[in-house]
Amino acid sequence: MQNAKYQLKCLECGKTITDKYTNICPDGHDSLLRTAYKTKRLRKLSGKGMFNYIDWLPVEEALPINASPITYKSEGFGKELGLKNLYIGFSGYWPEKGVFMKTCTFKELEALPTCQRAKEKCGKILVVPSAGNTSRAFAEVASMTGMPVVVIVPKSSIHRMWTTTELEKHDTIFLISVDGDYSDSIALSKEIVKKEALIEEGGVKNVARRDGMGIVELEAAFFMHAVPDYYFQAVGSGTGAIAAWETFIRLINDGRFGVKMPRIVISQNLPFAPMFSAWQEGRAEIIADKDMNDAAEAIKQMYADVLSTRNPPYSIKGGVYDMLVSTEGVMHGISNEECREAEKLFETEEGIDLDPAASVACASLIKAVDEGLVKKEDRILLNITGGGYKRLNNDYKRYQIAERIEIKSSGQLTLEDVEIELNEFVQGL
Numbered sequence: 436m437q438n439a440k441y442q443l444k445c446l447e448c449g450k451t452i453t454d455k456y457t458n459i460c461p462d463g464h465d466s467l468l469r470t471a472y473k474t475k476r477l478r479k480l481s482g483k484g485m486f487n488y489i490d491w492l493p494v495e496e497a498l499p500i501n502a503s504p505i506t507y508k509s510e511g512f513g514k515e516l517g518l519k520n521l522y523i524g525f526s527g528y529w530p531e532k533g534v535f536m537k538t539c540t541f542k543e544l545e546a547l548p549t550c551q552r553a554k555e556k557c558g559k560i561l562v563v564p565s566a567g568n569t570s571r572a573f574a575e576v577a578s579m580t581g582m583p584v585v586v587i588v589p590k591s592s593i594h595r596m597w598t599t600t601e602l603e604k605h606d607t608i609f610l611i612s613v614d615g616d617y618s619d620s621i622a623l624s625k626e627i628v629k630k631e632a633l634i635e636e637g638g639v640k641n642v643a644r645r646d647g648m649g650i651v652e653l654e655a656a657f658f659m660h661a662v663p664d665y666y667f668q669a670v671g672s673g674t675g676a677i678a679a680w681e682t683f684i685r686l687i688n689d690g691r692f693g694v695k696m697p698r699i700v701i702s703q704n705l706p707f708a709p710m711f712s713a714w715q716e717g718r719a720e721i722i723a724d725k726d727m728n729d730a731a732e733a734i735k736q737m738y739a740d741v742l743s744t745r746n747p748p749y750s751i752k753g754g755v756y757d758m759l760v761s762t763e764g765v766m767h768g769i770s771n772e773e774c775r776e777a778e779k780l781f782e783t784e785e786g787i788d789l790d791p792a793a794s795v796a797c798a799s800l801i802k803a804v805d806e807g808l809v810k811k812e813d814r815i816l817l818n819i820t821g822g823g824y825k826r827l828n829n830d831y832k833r834y835q836i837a838e839r840i841e842i843k844s845s846g847q848l849t850l851e852d853v854e855i856e857l858n859e860f861v862q863g864l
């Protein structure tokens with residue numbers, strides 16, 4: 436397949452793999468696969484939203500949407516922090532700035548190319564477990580495009596499951612709620628993907644998700660005419676930060692955006708911060724007893740509970756640990772109090788409301804200034820991964836997605852019951 440637009444590459448064995456919605460090395464290595472695109476010098480098209488950068492997305496065709504993040508140079512927040520070159524990468528809804536992502540987070544950048552990749556490469560129905568934002572993004576894409584999806588969320592996140600598309604467009608969404616948290620959603624997903632017509636979406640291992648999120652850095656690099664000196668992001672899994680690292684590697688190889696790898700500064704929301712805890716001790720492994728003590732209780736206390744990933748891709752080859760080592764990365768643990776203060780300052784200065792997770796990144800930037808990590812002249816890219824919910828409410832109605840099945844921990848409902856409902860869904864499409 437010399438003419439293929441891209442191949443996948445295992446970072447452990449170096450094997451080149453033709454994509455059949457392949458998310459793991461055929462030899463079973465504990466490594467991420469990475470896309471190797473034929474085009475080294477990226478073209479920016481116009482009028483195709485995020486698909487303006489289709490050269491570096493693992494799909495053949497663009498979806499007809501206008502979703503794309505934007506980059507702009509901060510005035511107010513930068514000034515307050517004494518930073519002269521603060522650039523904001525914004526994913527969310529903010530029409531005054533020209534950004535129209537109606538799910539309000541960068542998960543939409545993952546969902547769009549992932550659905551398209553699944554359609555092109557395997558034709559199966561994606562199963563997506565999440566703590567809320569990911570499932571909502573996939574549900575919105577499903578209702579927009581008519582591509583079916585099975586989404587699984589904790590009962591406590593069910594209020595986050597809405598779209599801006601009318602109820603009659605919800606036919607392609609099969610929503611399951613589970614009693615428990617994110618890890619319980621994942622456990623159920625593992626069971627139901629055994630069905631022939633369904634396929635596991637893949638999470639961090641899915642290259643479409645990572646390259647989709649990388650659009651934030653591409654958009655920023657074209658705006659700034661360079662890669663930044665520092666990149667800031669709040670992480671739960673760290674998928675977005677791995678994506679940023681991979682994208683910076685491609686941009687440096689492109690040749691037009693500078694030669695120096697940005698330092699990546701990631702942040703987690705205390706008290707649930709397993710990667711922060713492991714990294715503080717210089718460990719490449721997360722030890723559950725040390726880093727995730729009393730996880731359920733800690734997660735309940737978080738201001739930004741979308742960041743509550745219990746099993747992040749920290750140690751896997753090409754994962755968060757490798758990213759931190761290779762970019763001279765830094766990690767911050769951020770308290771709820773620090774989040775709230777940062778959020779208030781950002782919202783006042785920039786004039787848009789934030790997803791709680793984005794507040795974590797803002798607080799991390801404030802900490803970096805206080806610590807003297809970043810200097811006045813440094814070129815900084817702050818990834819505002821979500822925002823504009825309040826702004827969206829002025830323009831759009833929210834349509835709550837009805838759950839098709841509720842799994843209770845008491846377990847009266849068996850997998851066969853789920854199976855029957857799912858069969859009806861698949862046949863009804």
Ligand SMILES: *Cc1c(COP(=O)(O)O)cnc(C)c1O
Pocket residue numbers: 540541542568569669670671672673674675676741742744790792793820821
């Ligand atoms: C999911 C999410 C994050 C964290 O992304 P990871 O890829 O898990 O690190 C940050 N901000 C928002 C708004 C999110 O929805």
Ligand SMILES: [Zn+2]
Pocket residue numbers: 445446447448449450460461462463464466
């Ligand atoms: Zn391999």
